[in-house]
Amino acid sequence: xxxxxxxxxxxxxxxxxxxxxxxxxxxxxxxxxxxxxxxxxxxxxxxxxxxxxxxxxxxxxxxxxxxxxxxxxxxxxxxxxxxxxxxxxxxxxxxxxxxxxxxxxxxxxxxxxxxxxxxxxxxxxxxxxxxxxxxxxxxxxxxxxxxxxxxxxxxxxxxxxxxxxxxxxxxxxxxxxxxxxxxxxxxxxxxxxxxxxxxxxxxxxxxxxxxxxxxxxxxxxxxxxxxxxxxxxxxxxxxxxxxxxxxxxxxxxxxxxxxxxxxxxxxxxxxxxxxxxxxxxxxxxxxxxxxxxxxxxxxxxxxxxxxxxxxxxxxxxxxxxxxxxxxxxxxxxxxxx
Amino acid sequence: xxxxxxxxxxxxxxxxxxxxxxxxxxxxxxxxxxxxxxxxxxxxxxxxxxxxxxxxxxxxxxxxxxxxxxxxxxxxxxxxxxxxxxxxxxxxxxxxxxxxxxxxxxxxxxxxxxxxxxxxxxxxxxxxxxxxxxxxxxxxxxxxxxxxxxxxxxxxxxxxxxxxxxxxxxxxxxxxxxxxxxxxxxxxxxxxxxxxxxxxxxxxxxxxxxxxxxxxxxxxxxxxxxxxxxxxxxxxxxxxxxxxxxxxxxxxxxxxxxxxxxxxxxxxxxxxxxxxxxxxxxxxxxxxxxxxxxxxxxxxxxxxxxxxxxxxxxxxxxxxxxxxxxxxxxxxxxxxx
DNA sequence: TGTTAGTATGAAATCGATTTCACAAATGGG
DNA sequence: CCCATTTGTGAAATCGATTTCATACTAACA
Numbered sequence: 001x002x003x004x005x006x007x008x009x010x011x012x013x014x015x016x017x018x019x020x021x022x023x024x025x026x027x028x029x030x031x032x033x034x035x036x037x038x039x040x041x042x043x044x045x046x047x048x049x050x051x052x053x054x055x056x057x058x059x060x061x062x063x064x065x066x067x068x069x070x071x072x073x074x075x076x077x078x079x080x081x082x083x084x085x086x087x088x089x090x091x092x093x094x095x096x097x098x099x100x101x102x103x104x105x106x107x108x109x110x111x112x113x114x115x116x117x118x119x120x121x122x123x124x125x126x127x128x129x130x131x132x133x134x135x136x137x138x139x140x141x142x143x144x145x146x147x148x149x150x151x152x153x154x155x156x157x158x159x160x161x162x163x164x165x166x167x168x169x170x171x172x173x174x175x176x177x178x179x180x181x182x183x184x185x186x187x188x189x190x191x192x193x194x195x196x197x198x199x200x201x202x203x204x205x206x207x208x209x210x211x212x213x214x215x216x217x218x219x220x221x222x223x224x225x226x227x228x229x230x231x232x233x234x235x236x237x238x239x240x241x242x243x244x245x246x247x248x249x250x251x252x253x254x255x256x257x258x259x260x261x262x263x264x265x266x267x268x269x270x271x272x273x274x275x276x277x278x279x280x281x282x283x284x285x286x287x288x289x290x291x292x293x294x295x296x297x298x299x300x301x302x303x304x305x306x307x308x309x310x311x312x313x314x315x316x317x318x319x320x321x322x323x324x325x326x327x328x329x330x331x332x333x334x335x336x337x
Numbered sequence: 338x339x340x341x342x343x344x345x346x347x348x349x350x351x352x353x354x355x356x357x358x359x360x361x362x363x364x365x366x367x368x369x370x371x372x373x374x375x376x377x378x379x380x381x382x383x384x385x386x387x388x389x390x391x392x393x394x395x396x397x398x399x400x401x402x403x404x405x406x407x408x409x410x411x412x413x414x415x416x417x418x419x420x421x422x423x424x425x426x427x428x429x430x431x432x433x434x435x436x437x438x439x440x441x442x443x444x445x446x447x448x449x450x451x452x453x454x455x456x457x458x459x460x461x462x463x464x465x466x467x468x469x470x471x472x473x474x475x476x477x478x479x480x481x482x483x484x485x486x487x488x489x490x491x492x493x494x495x496x497x498x499x500x501x502x503x504x505x506x507x508x509x510x511x512x513x514x515x516x517x518x519x520x521x522x523x524x525x526x527x528x529x530x531x532x533x534x535x536x537x538x539x540x541x542x543x544x545x546x547x548x549x550x551x552x553x554x555x556x557x558x559x560x561x562x563x564x565x566x567x568x569x570x571x572x573x574x575x576x577x578x579x580x581x582x583x584x585x586x587x588x589x590x591x592x593x594x595x596x597x598x599x600x601x602x603x604x605x606x607x608x609x610x611x612x613x614x615x616x617x618x619x620x621x622x623x624x625x626x627x628x629x630x631x632x633x634x635x636x637x638x639x640x641x642x643x644x645x646x647x648x649x650x651x652x653x654x655x656x657x658x659x660x661x662x663x664x665x666x667x668x669x670x671x672x673x674x
Numbered sequence: 675t676g677t678t679a680g681t682a683t684g685a686a687a688t689c690g691a692t693t694t695c696a697c698a699a700a701t702g703g704g
Numbered sequence: 705c706c707c708a709t710t711t712g713t714g715a716a717a718t719c720g721a722t723t724t725c726a727t728a729c730t731a732a733c734a
Contacts, residue, residue: 006690017714022692032712052454053393054690057719062390064433064454071419078415082408085436094450096401097434099422113431117389117401260624282621287597289626343720354684359722369682391720394689681730694717701710
């Protein structure tokens with residue numbers, strides 16, 4: 001392995017001191033034209049590239065941020081990661097990808113890791129657990145929450161307008177005559193999902209429909225097969241009892257996909273025998289059988305805004321206001337209702 | 338911002354020297370029981386966490402690797418990233434995510450960045466361009482290519498069995514009576530796509546069908562709208578001329594999605610009026626209208642294998658054989674043929 | 675009991691950059 | 705023409721860990 005060329009080598013080659021070389025690298029002080037070109041030529045000749053790790057040790061800045069998300073294979077998070085990454089690279093930062101898999105232990109493990117690696121900041125889609133521990137690990141590292149928030153940790157946040165989107169989507173359902181809604185939700189209590197439920201309830205109340213008439217189907221694991229099974233069994237039972245809802249509202253894209261499959265298993269015609277609305281739109285909902293109505297979240301933009309927020313704060317560390325940015329959602333009506 | 342606690346503080350608190358603290362941290366030499374517990378208690382009391390950046394400077398290892406892929410929002414790459422990340426975290430490494438967006442300039446920019454950050458290794462899905470420059474930038478950093486390869490850069494690679502998968506899929510088409518195939522491809526010459534074409538050609542030849550009867554539709558930009566437009570126009574023309582193919586074979590998932598939309602634009606019944614086969618399966622192809630037959634690549638496993646390969650090589654730097662791992666593909670027949 | 679081998683430890687060097695400090699040379703104002 | 709700035713430069717300190725080296729102490733053996 002050929003030894004890395006260091007700033008020392010450059011200084012020697014250019015016939016000057018390391019201080020001067022460092023000055024031309026960082027532009028932190030004036031250097032005479034002659035010396036500058038000598039250094040630049042030496043750098044080019046030797047193919048020198050300053051070591052970020054040495055630099056970081058001295059300057060206490062690594063120019064890297066950690067991105068903790070549930071699961072990058074979920075299109076919502078990959079779009080979000082993309083947005084964040086674009087903003088990061090544009091401003092000279094790199095991004096460490098961490099999949100927490102909604103596992104609180106992995107979440108803690110990863111937080112410790114990025115903290116030990118001295119990232120300058122963290123963008124964090126929390127599982128919702130370990131509030132106190134997280135606050136303690138993160139300490140004073142700048143942090144922006146995405147999608148969800150944790151009360152114990154003081155930080156800025158970028159979230160979607162969950163309640164508003166759910167409200168407008170539910171209104172759309174109701175206006176089309178779907179008055180009996182079934183809500184497909186995930187078991188763990190999460191602020192995000194709670195807001196969506198609130199939005200639906202608000203729509204029901206606004207149309208004088210009792211919210212008790214909209215049962216919530218709770219799935220414990222969000223894995224496709226499980227969702228499909230649970231929804232199918234729940235629906236079968238309700239159909240037999242004769243009090244099935246006329247439309248289902250799935251609270252995220254994975255629940256939506258599982259619900260779609262369950263409906264197809266039961267041979268229910270969408271949208272005639274059962275309406276379907278999903279929170280969190282996917283490109284593919286446009287080409288499913290039938291195309292599915294959904295509430296679209298600006299995932300990419302959320303990532304970008306979160307990263308921008310974080311880097312702005314890093315670059316001018318004056319006020320660190322923990323503001324919450326709420327981005328609008330869009331209801332897209334397709335053939336499923 | 339409260340000052341970070343350093344190894345010096347721990348040494349003072351434990352009433353010993355930094356050398357001894359370092360020894361209990363790394364376990365590199367024996368330390369008496371008494372001192373060890375004193376140090377451990379001091380560490381716990383102060384909440385000390387050793388700085389990875391200082392450690393890296395000294396040991397020349399950062400325990401981080403760069404992952405360069407085309408676009409993380411493409412499900413193939415996000416599954417691949419997931420596999421790679423799992424293996425990385427399991428072995429104590431972290432991963433920097435870099436989207437090259439198939440832009441050779443961004444690719445170079447990112448390679449320079451991860452090299453300057455002194456990553457221990459790189460997992461690289463190349464655009465195919467800048468062979469010589471890449472070799473020069475990467476220098477002696479261990480590297481594993483994924484999905485595609487570059488001749489100029491000596492490195493191991495993990496790829497899918499493109500030719501075999503395409504061959505078997507084409508056979509399936511031919512057996513079902515689709516003898517006139519249209520191949521939807523991307524314009525830039527890429528080894529991966531070339532192999533897929535080769536597989537299709539081999540299937541045709543094996544069934545005594547001249548390969549000239551299988552025209553290739555070349556799309557310049559892989560963006561959904563563009564694919565849709567090009568395929569639609571091409572097909573319209575062929576239908577009018579009366580020599581349209583009986584089935585289309587799209588060479589990756591994005592081309593497949595665009596092609597599906599084009600077929601729906603034209604109102605062609607799948608699979609009766611036109612068959613459809615896509616290389617690179619997506620979860621969603623199961624619920625499209627109609628469900629689409631596809632060749633599945635083991636994306637997650639590819640990522641995992643690439644990472645395992647890389648880390649194995651980092652951990653025992655003996656033989657660095659640049660072997661090519663070919664993982665099997667699976668043809669999944671659904672209602673589109 | 676004297677010599678030797680082994681164990682535990684701390685002082686100091688090191689990794690590769692940035693930054694402070696001291697100082698010489700150049701510049702400028704009166 | 706002298707003193708006060710300004711400018712350019714290199715030596716040395718620094719960041720926070722690991723590792724080498726020297727040394728004091730123990731245990732073991734003849």
